[in-house]
Amino acid sequence: MKHINDTIFALSTKKSKSAIAIFRFSGNKSHSVIKSISSKKIFKHKVSTLNDILEGKKRIDQTLTTFFKSPNSYTGEDMVEISCHGSVSVINKITEIILKKNIRLAEHGEFTKRALINDKLTLLEAESINDLINAETENQRKIAIGNLSGDLDKFIDNITKKTKKLLADVEAIIDFADEDLPNSLHKNIKEQYKNICDLINKAIKKSNISKKIYEGYRITIIGKPNTGKSSFINYINNKEVSIVTNIPGTTTDLVTSSLDINGDKYTFVDTAGIRKYRNIIEKIGIERTIESAQKSDLNLVFLENNEKSNYEKLNNNIFVKSKYDKKKQKFRGVYNISSVSGYGVEALLKAISKKLKKNHVKGPYFSRERHVENLKMSLSSLKLVNFKEIDIAAENIRNSLIYLNGINEKFDIENILDIIFSDFCIGK
Ligand SMILES: Nc1nc2c(ncn2[C@@H]2O[C@H](COP(=O)(O)OP(=O)(O)OP(=O)(O)O)[C@@H](O)[C@H]2O)c(=O)[nH]1
Ligand SMILES: [Mg+2]
Incomplete structure (x- = not known):
């Protein structure tokens, strides 16, 4: 049975002749496993060590081995990276040695999935990492790195904040008698509402540009x-x-x-x-x-x-x-x-x-169907708002927030996570 607490490993580079190949481990056995197959016995946090990988006493390859102590690693768990020589025979032999240590091969994107679960990344950032790995053109790379740097998260946080403020103001109208509220509140609410709708609408329109940038x-x-x-x-x-x-x-x-x-x-x-x-x-x-x-x-x-x-x-x-x-x-x-x-x-x-070529404006660029669907659903809920029926308006604004938050929600969506991570490389 595969378990999220298992220690995993993978070849993070391609299995073909190259100067260097990189293996990664993540999980609490990482440290003991690397010690058991190494000439060096002490591995310090974030220090690369010239280290022989051994089979018994036989030297298999000379490597650079780096240890990352939890929680300061990509996944948030103890991690090890071995940079060995990139021949198919070295890769096969090291894989054979590691497998004898009863740790298992990682699944697609399992390192990043763990990073997400351990709050090292947001869901949007995790998706951007995959986009960055798959980027074929300069503009695909630019979008991916922008999103990884938080462009999408900032947008979602900003709209969420604005929508929550709108909801609070609408609820104030429900809870308090008109005379206790400032006169400007009604006008203010309508302005806030329009501004939020405009921002979401623009993001949906811009996703057409990013769709073209990705699909070509x-x-x-x-x-x-x-x-x-x-x-x-x-x-x-x-x-x-x-x-x-x-x-x-x-x-x-x-x-x-x-x-x-x-x-x-x-x-x-x-x-x-x-x-x-x-x-x-x-x-x-x-x-x-x-x-x-x-x-x-x-x-x-x-x-x-x-x-x-x-x-x-x-x-x-x-x-x-x-x-x-x-x-x-x-x-x-x-x-x-x-x-x-x-x-x-x-x-x-x-x-x-x-x-x-459309004029490429600055981020954020929502590129996935899942993001765009949630933005559209969020906007549709807002479009149902009618300020004459204030109770129903509040309900629709709440629904809009649910769809907005769904874009970055990592819990209760195991099936979505499986879909997202299935197209990651093994070793990422
Ligand atoms: N001199 C010259 N000959 C060309 C040029 N482009 C194509 N040809 C020749 O024109 C002939 C047809 O070229 P293709 O590229 O096969 O034309 P096509 O439109 O794909 O033809 P179909 O597949 O039959 O529809 C070949 O003999 C080519 O070498 C060109 O720019 N200059
Ligand atoms: Mg032809």
Whole structure:
């Protein structure tokens, strides 16, 4: 049976050849276990010690071993970190030695889960740590570190404080006769109420920006056969992601590839294009193209000549004419490029990013469905407030607070914690 008091360990780095690999332990047996497999016998708090890991008396590897005494560690428990050499054989051998000590492997995110339970982190900070580990682009990293530094916690604390004040004022109206209250109270309450609704509303709107920053923008490449769609996706990726030939209809399925452009994630989708089909394979390919183009943030339409009007039914088009190296003919309102010489590609990528990128304002950015759902529920409760029925208003403000607090609530939500931590790495 797995228990929260078990001492756990994990390889926190990847199991593949590298200069260094790091093992972590957490729990009250950490200290005795590390002593039992080490050449050194004394480990001081937060001091890294040059230490041999031993099997019996045999030296297995030379490591740097660091001990953290509870409560001053990541998890709040006694912890040990071993930085050993990063070969697969060293990793396997040290794992084998540790497992003989009857401590168990950590589950996904179990170190961070313990940090949360021991009040080392808030739930929002724990989620931000996972976002930081998974950040692929500069803007994803910026949001994650901002949230880890407390941007979201500060926002929730501030709104909670304001909402509690509003509730107290509303309750004062219920409890006291009108003559005992200042005249300005009613006006003041309405102002506070509006201000809270505005702040939550803005946070919900901003979550659309962060959603895009995390998921990336989808750009579908369409156009007639042989217009240079696949050559373009290969050029910007600097590798052969899609097959290129001079036979029209080479691409039949969707080929997807993501790129980081100026700190944002863009997913380009090469397609069969939209055209007449000759067989069932092409028919399915074209259906997939249409589906992808309809759900895209932007479509790059590669033109053969100047057939822009064929694409009027689609929104968000940028028109492109490739092969400029072959024929130096320019069309108006069209980006002229070459996937051979690279002519015009940078200008096209700039135009894409300018068209899609929303102005990034400063935090907080709620990025998860769970946060946004709670904010929406909180706002819906507030929207039910009618100050003419003051008892009901108080009830709705209380409900709004429950949803708000739910964003950072770590207790009574085991199932939510399991979902959150299931997509953490083992060893974090
Ligand atoms: N000179 C030159 N040739 C290009 C350029 N882009 C593509 N071509 C050539 O044009 C032909 C078709 O290119 P693709 O990239 O396969 O065109 P596509 O639009 O993906 O074609 P389908 O997959 O058939 O729809 C190939 O022979 C390419 O080498 C370019 O910028 N300059
Ligand atoms: Mg193609």
